[in-house]
Amino acid sequence: MHRATDFALTEPELSALLTWAEGREDRAVRARIVRDAADGLSVSDSARQLGVSRPTVTAWRRRYAANGLAGLAHRPRSGRPPRIDEADAVATTLAGPPAPQQSWSARSLADHLGLSHTALSRVWHRWRTTPGDLGGPILLPTAPEFECHRPELLAVWAEESGRAAVVLTESALAGRRHTTPARPEERRARHAALTAGLRHAQRHTTGRGADDGGADRGGAEGRGADDGGVDHGDSDRRGTDDGGGQQAAARQRFSERVRALAEAHPGHTLHVISWGPGDPGTGRGQLVRHRPHPAMGWAATVCVIAQLELLHHPHKARRALDSLADSTRRHAASGTAEPYLWQRPTDGSPPAPASRVAHRAFDQPALGSFNEKLVIESIRLAGALSRVEIAAQTGLTPQAVSRITRNLLTAGFLTEDARRTAGRGKPRVPLRLRPEAACAIGIHVDPEMITQVVVDLCGGVRDRRQLPLTGRRDPAWCIERMAGMASEAAEAVRLVSGTLLGVGVAAPGPLDVNAGVILDPPLFEGWQEVPLRAELSKKLGIPVLLEKDATAAAVGERWLGAAERSGDFVYLYLGAGAGSGAFLNGDIFRGSTGNAGEFGELCAYALGRLTPEGGPQMIPECAPMSAVVDKAARTGLAVGDESPHEAVCAAVADGDARAVSAVREVAGVVARGAVGMTDLYDTDLLIVGGPAVPPAVADIYLAEISAAVNRFPMARRVREVRVAYSALNDAAAVGAASTVFHTAFAPRLRTHARFGG
Numbered sequence: 001m002h003r004a005t006d007f008a009l010t011e012p013e014l015s016a017l018l019t020w021a022e023g024r025e026d027r028a029v030r031a032r033i034v035r036d037a038a039d040g041l042s043v044s045d046s047a048r049q050l051g052v053s054r055p056t057v058t059a060w061r062r063r064y065a066a067n068g069l070a071g072l073a074h075r076p077r078s079g080r081p082p083r084i085d086e087a088d089a090v091a092t093t094l095a096g097p098p099a100p101q102q103s104w105s106a107r108s109l110a111d112h113l114g115l116s117h118t119a120l121s122r123v124w125h126r127w128r129t130t131p132g133d134l135g136g137p138i139l140l141p142t143a144p145e146f147e148c149h150r151p152e153l154l155a156v157w158a159e160e161s162g163r164a165a166v167v168l169t170e171s172a173l174a175g176r177r178h179t180t181p182a183r184p185e186e187r188r189a190r191h192a193a194l195t196a197g198l199r200h201a202q203r204h205t206t207g208r209g210a211d212d213g214g215a216d217r218g219g220a221e222g223r224g225a226d227d228g229g230v231d232h233g234d235s236d237r238r239g240t241d242d243g244g245g246q247q248a249a250a251r252q253r254f255s256e257r258v259r260a261l262a263e264a265h266p267g268h269t270l271h272v273i274s275w276g277p278g279d280p281g282t283g284r285g286q287l288v289r290h291r292p293h294p295a296m297g298w299a300a301t302v303c304v305i306a307q308l309e310l311l312h313h314p315h316k317a318r319r320a321l322d323s324l325a326d327s328t329r330r331h332a333a334s335g336t337a338e339p340y341l342w343q344r345p346t347d348g349s350p351p352a353p354a355s356r357v358a359h360r361a362f363d364q365p366a367l368g369s370f371n372e373k374l375v376i377e378s379i380r381l382a383g384a385l386s387r388v389e390i391a392a393q394t395g396l397t398p399q400a401v402s403r404i405t406r407n408l409l410t411a412g413f414l415t416e417d418a419r420r421t422a423g424r425g426k427p428r429v430p431l432r433l434r435p436e437a438a439c440a441i442g443i444h445v446d447p448e449m450i451t452q453v454v455v456d457l458c459g460g461v462r463d464r465r466q467l468p469l470t471g472r473r474d475p476a477w478c479i480e481r482m483a484g485m486a487s488e489a490a491e492a493v494r495l496v497s498g499t500l501l502g503v504g505v506a507a508p509g510p511l512d513v514n515a516g517v518i519l520d521p522p523l524f525e526g527w528q529e530v531p532l533r534a535e536l537s538k539k540l541g542i543p544v545l546l547e548k549d550a551t552a553a554a555v556g557e558r559w560l561g562a563a564e565r566s567g568d569f570v571y572l573y574l575g576a577g578a579g580s581g582a583f584l585n586g587d588i589f590r591g592s593t594g595n596a597g598e599f600g601e602l603c604a605y606a607l608g609r610l611t612p613e614g615g616p617q618m619i620p621e622c623a624p625m626s627a628v629v630d631k632a633a634r635t636g637l638a639v640g641d642e643s644p645h646e647a648v649c650a651a652v653a654d655g656d657a658r659a660v661s662a663v664r665e666v667a668g669v670v671a672r673g674a675v676g677m678t679d680l681y682d683t684d685l686l687i688v689g690g691p692a693v694p695p696a697v698a699d700i701y702l703a704e705i706s707a708a709v710n711r712f713p714m715a716r717r718v719r720e721v722r723v724a725y726s727a728l729n730d731a732a733a734v735g736a737a738s739t740v741f742h743t744a745f746a747p748r749l750r751t752h753a754r755f756g757g
Contacts, residue, residue: 007065009038020069024294030072033060084115086123086293087300088195090138093124093131094307095191096184103131126293134181134311140301142290146271150312152344153305153320154261154270156298157254159339163276164298167258168305169268171313180515180534182314187307190321194306197328198299257343262286273301313529315512315519320344371396373747375404376413379433380458380559380745384417386428405431413437413457433457438499438744441486442737444549444730445507445532446691447473447523447576448625450482451730454489455737459560463489464730475530483539501744502543504736505532506552508577513594516546523576523623547739548590549573549732550597554581555588555742556728556735557687569685570677572599573731574692574701578622578670582681587746602680603673621669624692631662645692653696660700667701671708678709678721689726698725 009017014035021031029050036046036057043061047054063071092113097104106124109131110117124130128139128147140146150171158164181187262270265286273290275298292301306324309317327342371394378393379385385393391401408414409431417430435456444451447469454463465485469478482505490500508521516533518524537544547555554571571581580597582589590596603609604616611617621627629644632651635658639647651659678686686709693701706723710716728734 007037009035013068014038016069020072027072030060030064033057034064034072037061037064084113084119084123084295085297085300086127086141086295087297087304089113089115089120089123090127090129091191091195091300091303091307093129094134094304094311095187098188099185105131138304138308140273140290140304141293141296142273144288144290146273146288146290148305148308151305151308152316153302153309153324154265154344155254155257156302156324156342157339158298160337161276163274165254165272165274166298166301166305167261167270167272169265169270171316180314180517180531181312182310182317182515186314187310190310190325191303191307193325194303194321194328195299197325197332198302254341258287261343273298314515315517370747371400372404372408373745375401375408376433376745377747379414379431384430384432386430388428390431411437435460438501438741439493440501440737440740441489441503442552442733442735442740443482443486443503443505444552444733444736445478445482445505445518446549446732447508447521450478450485451733452482452485452489453730453733453737454493455560455734455741457741459734459738461730461734462493465489473524474526475532479530479532479535479539483536486536486540500542502545502740503536503540504545504547504552504739505536506547506549506732506736506739507532509548509579509595509598511546511548511594513546513548513590516544518546522618545736545739545743546594547736548579548581548594548597549575549735550579550599551581551588551590551594552735552739553689553726553728553731554583554687554735556731556738557689557726558583558588559738559742560728560734567685568681568683569687570681570683571687571689571726572670572674572677572705574624574670574688574690575732576623576625576691578603578624578673580677582683584681588742599673599677602676603669606672606676607669619669621666622673624666624670627666628662628692631665632659635662637662646694649694649696652700663697663700664704667704668708670701671705672712674705675708675712679713679715682715682719684719684721686721686723687726688723689728689731693725 017031017034021027029052032050033046033052033056036049041049043054043057047057050057060072065071089109093104093109096102097108097112101108104112106117106121110120113120126139126141128137130136137147137149140148148168148170151168152171153166153168155167156165182190258270258272262268268286269288270286271288271290273292275292292298302324306317306321309321323345324342328340331340374394374396375390378390382389382393387398387401387405390396390405391398394401396404405414409416412434414431414437415434417432435458438457439454439462442453442455449469450467452463452465453461456462465488467481467485472478486503493500507518508524510519510521511517512519516531518527518530518532520528533544533546550571550573553573554569557569557571568584568586569582571583573579573581578599580599582597600619600622601616603619603622607619609617609619620630625645628648629639632648633639633644637648637651637656637658648659648662652663674686677683686705688698688701688705702723702725706721709721709723713719713721
């Protein structure tokens, strides 16, 4: 065995040493130490030229002399690691700290990761990320550098040799208004699950859990390669019996898929970050290839991109990240050493279920119990009840009723009416809600009008404002006007009620209710991914709730309509569009994303109006107001340019046959969709309302719908459906305010999550 300070290198040994160190800065120093020894350079001279200590030179010489190249490999040791995976530190930064902390400090995250805080600060500086400001772009320290604004992960590939590749592009929404980020608890949970899944996949593809160079504690080694390999949401199951040839075939398949991805994203630049031996080149056309920083592992880089997606477009990210996590689990469970391959599901794939966030009451220290809300609900429905009647209706003991009503009287939510005699005994004292005890603002955002109301606790409209959208109606302008209108209204009612519970906003779907985002309403051009709830709450400084307009109208009917609405019913909302809201089993039914009750497709299927692919067509009559105007105009009826729908309704009131025929045609189409809705929910009460159904035309709609829902359904022999006219004016706006009351006061036996900005 050679002495540590005196040995020679054969040509094969020198060639192997140079190959081992090629492209790796961390290995280059160790290789130079060995070559200095072979050249007869002293320990002191070698240390001085390399800028390291003499013990370091001696240690690496001895390790090579004893074990050859294997002796130069990194050995894990206790204490803080000498090198870190910078991408892992950045991903953990973006995921956020455990509650109740809001953001990481350098010292707290350094302690969490087992690093020095100065080292972590250098990582943050290199990646241009700040824990307190996660909304801006970050810089991937690749060659060439890549500044990520709103990235989308497209593909991931890794193989046994240590090669890996990540393909991403900038979202088409880059540069636009940001949506509300995913909640910190979701970001942390997904980060933990994805990190574990990628490490499992990595062990099976590389046969080890860490890089021997120490650059990526949980990742692959090296940097710079060609493109990796992909599969649609799963790992590739093709065999690798022929070793290198099969790996080369996998790389070829991945290259083909990268080209296919480029074709599927015209106008987008695809960025391929690749790890492993070889030169990725500079790329051409739509493809830009990058070398990763040595301290940047592929698995952690995937986690960084995942966190950026959750911050900037969470509703799109969830489907892709669920697919990615599932594919890592399946690959690990297979026990194979074949390449790991994943490709982002297409937009046509079934969406992954979003983490559902149910609404929760606003801050109300005096109304914390279910029983208190039950008492309020009973009094609200009856108008006024004595304590004896409350006990009879709720099943509470007289002592409990006495305590609860005393608290509510003290809090100012109830007031006593004049005593009334009910036979023998002490006269009963009716209790009723105090209208001025609380109020809420309701805003309806419609393609043609913004309507705002202030509603008191008993349903009285204390203030009403409207803003026609005849000129500008872009999101920024509308949000500014809504905030101004709400501020003026709050000031106007301040003397009447000092308790403003919050603001409810009703808007056309589709929505992401959990994130408070309007996605892309069909009649609202330019309203794509608008974080309405967060922006309005920030401007007003009070809680804001976002609800689909038809759902809000149903809540309003339940809260402020007639007592008969206390059971289950479906609300058919007709305005610029058509939708429905359902009250089932004592509560509003929103669905998993808040988009339950879409109505147009039911009409299309009921009438057999399908696209060549078999999907539902757009039904003009499901935009009732414009459809009525168009049909009336084609008959020669003069409708005018201002308020044409009102002109047609006025003509109906005057008995004009052309106007009546136009309304009846639209009502007949809507009625066929209502048949599917009553069959779906098995409801015996259908409420019809909205701006398309003013009193002048209500009878026509009610007659057509009533005839259809009692003629065509399969269960018509055992179920008679009653069709009633809505008791609300400005149903969506009043309903939006009602959602605030319903969220705060409706008795529920489950835990609700908080909503707001």
